[in-house]
Amino acid sequence: KAQGGNPDAEIPVAKKKELVLSKQSGYITDLNAYAIGLSAWRLGAGRAKKEDAVSKTAGIICLAKEGDYVEKGQPVLELHIDDETRLNSAQDALINAFEIGSEPKEKRKIVLERIS
Template sequence: SAFEKFRVLVAAQGGDVSYVDDTGRMARARFVEVVKAPCSGFLSRVDARGVGEASVALGAGRAKKSDAVDHAVGFIIHHKVGERVEQGEPLFTIHANDERKLAEARASVLSAHIIGNAIVPPLPLFYE
């Protein structure tokens, strides 16, 4: 099964598969906020750099090698480029441990999502 293959992959990279078997062991963020689409339309673009920089600001990544990583924080992106979204529908979810960082991340990632009226073809799964 796909789950078993994932377990093998985690183990092959030296990961602790007990976290795969029991996700309740994983760190949880203090704040979880679902950010809703401000308007209806088609998701025409997501600025990956903007989302990445917001992730680093939350603590999910490093600006420099010595920075600590907070494994409880990050984003869940609910839509792919090309998909139709309706106003008020969940666009992304933020997991944060600091309210100020949460507010900054909300603004950054919301501005990274461009919703337009034109139908946009989905991005390819692979680039050659």
């Protein structure tokens, strides 16, 4: 309200949602941010040129993160789709979007070293 917004305005929702499922059980050892970003762009969540329209509701939600254990058939990504003609192209970008292994990947240190 303080900035002139309407808190009662409806939040737009995608026309369709599609889940990307794990093909096997195991630990997510890698999430390919480029592939996921490319897929989101193909769904309409980004633009190639400044004149291009951007869908307010297209995008991807990551339902699992690196290091998580997933069962075969468990949803890993949720695609939000406004234009179904974009779906196949977006799915093609996700072919190698994540890797699953039998062991979790060693966690990287958040703090590498302290400098005093």
